[in-house]
Amino acid sequence: MTDDALLAALKRGERTAIARAITLVESASPEHQRKADALLSQLMPGHQRSLRVAITGVPGAGKSTFIEALGLALIAQGKKVGVLAIDPSSPLTGGAILGDKTRMVALSRSENAFIRPSPSRGALGGVTAGTLEAIWILEAACYDVILVETVGVGQSEIAARALVDCFALLMLPNAGDDLQGIKRGIMEQTDLVFVNKAEGENRTAAERARLELLQALACLRPATAEWTAPVLCGAAKTGDGIDDFAAALWRFDAHIRAQNLLVSRRSEQMRHWLRERVSHAALKKFWAHPDVATQFADLATRISGAPGGIAQEIAALLRLSGLS
Amino acid sequence: MTDDALLAALKRGERTAIARAITLVESASPEHQRKADALLSQLMPGHQRSLRVAITGVPGAGKSTFIEALGLALIAQGKKVGVLAIDPSSPLTGGAILGDKTRMVALSRSENAFIRPSPSRGALGGVTAGTLEAIWILEAACYDVILVETVGVGQSEIAARALVDCFALLMLPNAGDDLQGIKRGIMEQTDLVFVNKAEGENRTAAERARLELLQALACLRPATAEWTAPVLCGAAKTGDGIDDFAAALWRFDAHIRAQNLLVSRRSEQMRHWLRERVSHAALKKFWAHPDVATQFADLATRISGAPGGIAQEIAALLRLSGLS
Numbered sequence: 001m002t003d004d005a006l007l008a009a010l011k012r013g014e015r016t017a018i019a020r021a022i023t024l025v026e027s028a029s030p031e032h033q034r035k036a037d038a039l040l041s042q043l044m045p046g047h048q049r050s051l052r053v054a055i056t057g058v059p060g061a062g063k064s065t066f067i068e069a070l071g072l073a074l075i076a077q078g079k080k081v082g083v084l085a086i087d088p089s090s091p092l093t094g095g096a097i098l099g100d101k102t103r104m105v106a107l108s109r110s111e112n113a114f115i116r117p118s119p120s121r122g123a124l125g126g127v128t129a130g131t132l133e134a135i136w137i138l139e140a141a142c143y144d145v146i147l148v149e150t151v152g153v154g155q156s157e158i159a160a161r162a163l164v165d166c167f168a169l170l171m172l173p174n175a176g177d178d179l180q181g182i183k184r185g186i187m188e189q190t191d192l193v194f195v196n197k198a199e200g201e202n203r204t205a206a207e208r209a210r211l212e213l214l215q216a217l218a219c220l221r222p223a224t225a226e227w228t229a230p231v232l233c234g235a236a237k238t239g240d241g242i243d244d245f246a247a248a249l250w251r252f253d254a255h256i257r258a259q260n261l262l263v264s265r266r267s268e269q270m271r272h273w274l275r276e277r278v279s280h281a282a283l284k285k286f287w288a289h290p291d292v293a294t295q296f297a298d299l300a301t302r303i304s305g306a307p308g309g310i311a312q313e314i315a316a317l318l319r320l321s322g323l324s
Numbered sequence: 325m326t327d328d329a330l331l332a333a334l335k336r337g338e339r340t341a342i343a344r345a346i347t348l349v350e351s352a353s354p355e356h357q358r359k360a361d362a363l364l365s366q367l368m369p370g371h372q373r374s375l376r377v378a379i380t381g382v383p384g385a386g387k388s389t390f391i392e393a394l395g396l397a398l399i400a401q402g403k404k405v406g407v408l409a410i411d412p413s414s415p416l417t418g419g420a421i422l423g424d425k426t427r428m429v430a431l432s433r434s435e436n437a438f439i440r441p442s443p444s445r446g447a448l449g450g451v452t453a454g455t456l457e458a459i460w461i462l463e464a465a466c467y468d469v470i471l472v473e474t475v476g477v478g479q480s481e482i483a484a485r486a487l488v489d490c491f492a493l494l495m496l497p498n499a500g501d502d503l504q505g506i507k508r509g510i511m512e513q514t515d516l517v518f519v520n521k522a523e524g525e526n527r528t529a530a531e532r533a534r535l536e537l538l539q540a541l542a543c544l545r546p547a548t549a550e551w552t553a554p555v556l557c558g559a560a561k562t563g564d565g566i567d568d569f570a571a572a573l574w575r576f577d578a579h580i581r582a583q584n585l586l587v588s589r590r591s592e593q594m595r596h597w598l599r600e601r602v603s604h605a606a607l608k609k610f611w612a613h614p615d616v617a618t619q620f621a622d623l624a625t626r627i628s629g630a631p632g633g634i635a636q637e638i639a640a641l642l643r644l645s646g647l648s
Contacts, residue, residue, distance in 0.1 A: 274627065321606065
């Protein structure tokens with residue numbers, strides 16, 4: 001397929017074209033990277049009809065089930081839904097032991113959904129490598145909502161916040177335990193909370209968790225100006241509360257557009273992405289310098305016993321690389 | 325206190341000296357960094373009597389309770405125990421909502437324990453910034469076992485593996501759920517597993533989890549040559565299984581010493597630390613270049629609409645910085 005044909009197929013929303021474009025972007029081959037760069041430069045600039053939403057939460061909070069339920073609800077509203085993942089846990093051997101294939105079966109059958117569970121890593125560097133590019137590709141294919149699932153807890157949330165317009169947090173009814181696991185830094189990023197698995201005997205605990213979360217959020221500066229993060233209860237498995245969550249999502253969408261926050265957030269995302277790309281390229285260039293490589297090996301051997309006194313040595317290494 | 329007095333107090337194991345030294349290492353002030361560099365260069369080189377152990381697991385697995393129980397058990401064996409944390413989740417506002425002060429009360433009362441819950445961040449850069457330095461300081465003060473607690477799941481485990489001799493994973497009895505949360509990459513790092521909260525009605529589930537984990541581990545390449553990771557069950561809260569875990573830890577310790585793996589692992593840790601330090605210094609230098617800063621701001625504005633076609637632009641930025 002020629003580059004132009006790929007672009008045209010992408011704009012028509014063809015799924016094989018989307019998959020091929022994302023593969024190009026993630027590829028480590030210089031030839032693919034050149035093609036990817038050319039493709040990205042032709043994507044519709046400043047596409048801001050879409051909404052990018054991070055779905056985060058501790059393992060076991062039910063993120064997959066929630067994303068499937070929310071995705072189907074949004075599709076029922078006439079939207080096209082993309083699902084991506086950020087997974088910082090394994091740069092070498094990614095992939096959950098139980099695999100991704102059994103997840104989101106109903107959603108993956110819909111022709112208005114595109115699911116890309118685990119990015120292949122390493123081509124561009126950084127936790128978010130390839131994810132923002134995949135978002136652009138899905139938006140060029142006219143996807144309305146991009147759900148970015150974070151895998152793990154910690155680094156991936158921070159990375160996700162730099163990619164999305166809206167940051168949603170899934171919690172379990174026993175919030176006491178959860179509040180210990182969820183850090184203040186993550187609560188401070190949060191635009192929407194959903195207390196999942198609030199069914200049967202968990203209902204009371206979920207309502208208590210809801211109040212505790214509202215209290216905790218009230219002590220923090222809101223992640224989005226003039227927006228009080230709502231805390232909803234429900235059960236993704238039965239679909240309870242999902243429509244309310246979708247409604248809250250659209251209220252948030254309207255809010256950030258009315259306040260002109262979407263434009264500034266996207267421009268911030270772009271700057272962050274560019275900075276990561278440049279940093280990665282600079283480090284690659286630095287370590288590829290033959291004198292730097294030799295000198296580093298020598299230094300590592302010399303200091304292997306006593307770790308101090310290396311400030312001068314590092315400065316010498318930087319001079320070798322030409323950095324001035 | 326003079327630098328020499330600090331070093332002497334450190335070697336006598338004085339806790340205020342340990343705290344002061346760690347603060348120096350974490351400080352962003354150039355003056356403190358010079359002092360820290362001088363101090364580190366005087367620490368006993370190649371101290372390899374200690375054992376460095378990462379304690380990882382999903383939030384809610386009971387890491388704090390486990391570390392407290394294990395720490396007290398090791399102290400009862402006549403050891404000195406240091407506890408550090410790696411927390412990648414919030415570069416800006418670290419700290420759990422429920423705080424660290426109420427944790428490990430009994431352990432923190434022991435004069436043979438030193439607990440440093442959350443590193444202050446940003447001075448050196450990188451997830452592990454300051455942690456390896458704190459390990460060296462504790463070792464200079466004759467601590468025998470350094471327990472490194474990971475906060476969050478994902479990035480912090482990968483970072484921890486590069487710092488420690490032994491990687492321990494805490495699991496909950498419902499391993500099916502856990503296996504979904506714990507990635508293959510983390511299992512591949514694991515030297516020891518403890519299924520926590522195996523008490524009362526959870527015992528059967530814990531035993532099943534134990535067998536599933538053994539099966540999963542058997543499919544993977546061992547993290548440490550010629551070592552089959554044992555999977556133990558117990559309950560940190562009651563102390564059940566903790567002595568067995570400590571015994572397994574010492575078997576592991578004997579194994580890596582007998583196989584000469586400790587030396588190679590430590591030298592690998594040092595090389596990794598040095599590489600992080602140098603990368604951080606190189607990036608700092610790169611971004612501090614006035615022409616780079618100006619040109620980057622210009623580029624970010626120009627491409628804010630269309631993200632492609634920037635390979636040439638990035639190459640130009642690198643040339644500006646002098647990297648050759």
